[in-house]
Amino acid sequence: MCGIAGSMALGDGRAIDEAALTRMTDTLIHRGPDAEGSFFGEGVALGFRRLSIIDLHGGDQPMFSEDGSVVSVCNGEIFNHRELRAELVAKGHRFRTDCDVEVLVHLYEEEGTELLDRLNGQFAFAILDRRRRRLFLARDHVGILPLYYARTREHFVFGSEGKTVLEHPGVPREPDLTGLDQVLTFPGLVSPRTMFRGVSSVRAGHYLLVEDGEVSEHRYWDLDFPLDGEPPRPDEYYVETLRELLAQSVRRRLQADVPVGFYLSGGLDSSLIAALVGQTHPPSHSFSITFPDAEIDESAYQRLMATKVASLHHETEFTPPDIEAQLRRMVWHAECPVKETYNTCSLALSALARDNGVKVILTGEGSDELFGGYVGYRFDRFGRGGRGAGGLAEALEDDVRRQLWGDPGLFYERSYHAWRESKMELYSEGVQEAFAEIDCLRHPLVDTAQLAGRNRLDQRSYLDFKLRLSDHLLSDHGDRMALANSVEARYPFLDIDVIRFATTVPPHLKVGEQGEKYVVKQVAQGLVPPEIIGREKFGFRAQGSPRLLRRNIEWINDMLSHDRIRRQGYFDPAVVDHLRARYTREGFEVHPHLGDDLLLVVLTFGILLDTFGLAGHA
Numbered sequence: 001m002c003g004i005a006g007s008m009a010l011g012d013g014r015a016i017d018e019a020a021l022t023r024m025t026d027t028l029i030h031r032g033p034d035a036e037g038s039f040f041g042e043g044v045a046l047g048f049r050r051l052s053i054i055d056l057h058g059g060d061q062p063m064f065s066e067d068g069s070v071v072s073v074c075n076g077e078i079f080n081h082r083e084l085r086a087e088l089v090a091k092g093h094r095f096r097t098d099c100d101v102e103v104l105v106h107l108y109e110e111e112g113t114e115l116l117d118r119l120n121g122q123f124a125f126a127i128l129d130r131r132r133r134r135l136f137l138a139r140d141h142v143g144i145l146p147l148y149y150a151r152t153r154e155h156f157v158f159g160s161e162g163k164t165v166l167e168h169p170g171v172p173r174e175p176d177l178t179g180l181d182q183v184l185t186f187p188g189l190v191s192p193r194t195m196f197r198g199v200s201s202v203r204a205g206h207y208l209l210v211e212d213g214e215v216s217e218h219r220y221w222d223l224d225f226p227l228d229g230e231p232p233r234p235d236e237y238y239v240e241t242l243r244e245l246l247a248q249s250v251r252r253r254l255q256a257d258v259p260v261g262f263y264l265s266g267g268l269d270s271s272l273i274a275a276l277v278g279q280t281h282p283p284s285h286s287f288s289i290t291f292p293d294a295e296i297d298e299s300a301y302q303r304l305m306a307t308k309v310a311s312l313h314h315e316t317e318f319t320p321p322d323i324e325a326q327l328r329r330m331v332w333h334a335e336c337p338v339k340e341t342y343n344t345c346s347l348a349l350s351a352l353a354r355d356n357g358v359k360v361i362l363t364g365e366g367s368d369e370l371f372g373g374y375v376g377y378r379f380d381r382f383g384r385g386g387r388g389a390g391g392l393a394e395a396l397e398d399d400v401r402r403q404l405w406g407d408p409g410l411f412y413e414r415s416y417h418a419w420r421e422s423k424m425e426l427y428s429e430g431v432q433e434a435f436a437e438i439d440c441l442r443h444p445l446v447d448t449a450q451l452a453g454r455n456r457l458d459q460r461s462y463l464d465f466k467l468r469l470s471d472h473l474l475s476d477h478g479d480r481m482a483l484a485n486s487v488e489a490r491y492p493f494l495d496i497d498v499i500r501f502a503t504t505v506p507p508h509l510k511v512g513e514q515g516e517k518y519v520v521k522q523v524a525q526g527l528v529p530p531e532i533i534g535r536e537k538f539g540f541r542a543q544g545s546p547r548l549l550r551r552n553i554e555w556i557n558d559m560l561s562h563d564r565i566r567r568q569g570y571f572d573p574a575v576v577d578h579l580r581a582r583y584t585r586e587g588f589e590v591h592p593h594l595g596d597d598l599l600l601v602v603l604t605f606g607i608l609l610d611t612f613g614l615a616g617h618a
Helices: 018-026 081-090 100-118 162-166 177-185 235-253 268-280 299-309 320-334 342-355 367-371 375-381 392-405 416-424 429-433 456-483 496-502 518-524 545-550 554-559 562-568 573-583 598-612
Strands: 002-009 035-041 044-050 070-078 121-129 134-139 148-151 155-159 206-211 214-219 260-263 285-290 312-317 360-362 488-490
Touching: 002 018, 002 070, 002 121, 018 035, 018 044, 018 162, 035 070, 044 070, 044 121, 070 100, 081 100, 100 121, 100 134, 100 206, 148 162, 155 162, 177 416, 177 598, 235 268, 235 496, 235 518, 260 268, 268 299, 268 367, 268 518, 285 299, 285 342, 299 312, 312 342, 320 342, 320 456, 320 545, 320 598, 342 456, 367 456, 367 496, 367 518, 375 456, 392 416, 456 488, 545 573, 545 598, 554 598, 562 573, 562 598, 573 598
Parallel strands: 260 285, 260 360, 285 312, 360 488
Antiparallel strands: 002 044, 002 155, 035 044, 070 121, 121 134, 134 206, 148 155, 206 214
């Protein structure tokens, strides 16, 4: 895993100079502390920071084709690189290294942009075709690796993080209020939106071409569920096939020339990954967060699984003062306001891995979205429609759902028309006056054709992938919190072969009378202790802002003070004062699944403004 950056002159202009490129790559040292590299030519500058994992001594980038006409920088891993390398060598290509990402330049020579159809991996890369003076940038199928860009008057600029793109003087340092509205409305940001005005995120499964002064976006993959009503195969077929595909996915993700470990949360998914690692790998390091609060502590289940696979188990206890200590650093890495404090726990977890010499960890994200792991799937399976008794409010809600999903009967997470009215009270008068422009419900989010005619569970899975997984769980929570401590996270459930197969699993094997994720539980039989398989879903969480506020921390009180909120100009200070009084009341808590921690959004947005020097709202 690494960090990439660069620019391409639009027209006949010059590339950014070496000092400017260095400022950009310096923002990525945490992603790549081991080496750096660069390329300048034909109005293009490419920069690279390396976290050495495969071919430690020979895998520095940029990579070049045999004649130097194709140049690449890549953040990520190509897990099927050995098969691709053998094929390319047979066609006469010569490799200079044993590094996985060298296949990109040679595969581009053979197949151009269609090389994306051949890759199994997690990646964000830029390939310069010097003959055509074309820059080709792509983000992996699911969006595990981030890739940001902006277009200025003279340059196309890109980087692995938003802060990298902000180093270009032509990119404004202003917040994107539609991004803020997305955070308040959905699980998190949704690409191409970011929290920085003028900075976009390449969408998962998409690529960009920069050529002849123009920037074009193209989709090469999307999650595609079958139309509702297609006949299933016998149940045993799905269980056995998923078991084989997950085992293969884990083997692929154990490829490394450095120690590999895994996270143990105490839940089904990370435990199943641990069991599959234990089948093919010598005793590995495992890492867990524990809490002094018994309500959220899962250490008993974590230790149970660590004992079963005989891992070298490491724990770190996370206390409320640790949240405060990590909060500002977390926002700098996440580049986004958040509704939950658990990102600070993730920072501590990756630091634990780093301190024990482990650069690569495997984790269980993606299973809930693929196999129906959230409570919403249960509601959908047993007929919750999310509609009221009629009237104007329902008609307005139908209009919103029709615009968002193409289906007024599709309920996802909340009633958006009612929430639009409620959240308006939080905004300042100035933001309210401009709300028609920033309202995130007016901007397209997903391809509604991918929802039409699908089973309700599959529709929810598609929306969870697009609105929860890619730019939230894998970005501000996953990639950012791991790479903050120079640790690479890999996700066996998000192997492209596993995903394609998961779309064919019939809904009754995901959620039914037997509970959620039935097919995954069947795969886990004999591998994971029954105490873990039979547990109720227990989401990873930490204490929210009410307990943080009741500790009366001076800098947090200042961040939420009436005068500061008023000066910043984004939120109504009287409403923030009201929320503070409510949140600090003894015994008050925000429900971890049914409520939004609005004050945490306000607090972390304020930290974002300060951290990145973003302008206030006039």
